[in-house]
Amino acid sequence: ENIYGAGRFLLIFIGAGTLSGIAQMVLTPDLPAVGASGxxxxxxxxxxxxxxxxxxxxxxxxxxxxxxxxxxMAITQILFDQFxxxxxxxxxxxxxxxxxxxxxxxxxxxxxxxxxxxxxMRRSIEAAPGDVK
Numbered sequence: 484e485n486i487y488g489a490g491r492f493l494l495i496f497i498g499a500g501t502l503s504g505i506a507q508m509v510l511t512p513d514l515p516a517v518g519a520s521g522x523x524x525x526x527x528x529x530x531x532x533x534x535x536x537x538x539x540x541x542x543x544x545x546x547x548x549x550x551x552x553x554x555x556m557a558i559t560q561i562l563f564d565q566f567x568x569x570x571x572x573x574x575x576x577x578x579x580x581x582x583x584x585x586x587x588x589x590x591x592x593x594x595x596x597x598x599x600x601x602x603x604m605r606r607s608i609e610a611a612p613g614d615v616k
Contacts, residue, residue: 486533491602492526499525499595506590516584524560524588525595527553532599557592564588 484492503521507514531553534546541549564585571582 495529495598499591502594503587503591507587510586521587521591524591528592528595529599532596
């Protein structure tokens, strides 16, 4: 929210949440999903986009460190989703199977990244130290 402002933050949250739900419905129409995890991961994706875009503000070591741990967390989330889903039988015909909406998570991260890439950041954030805008 500090990077994009409250309105754009809300737009990222709702947009990523909606797009993550669409991704889940399109890619696995037989597995309904509920929750806000796709929207939360959309905020994560927007944070990654902002970290890349702030190359004139963040020192290279900080930027690289942030992007490294974000990449590790994203890959860990995807692998965890696949691991949990592989432990349990298909939800078709079973009402008690545990399923994670993996495509919603991926869709949320990707849509949040895209939204974070195209939406303007606060002007005060984009200025490098010493820049006058």
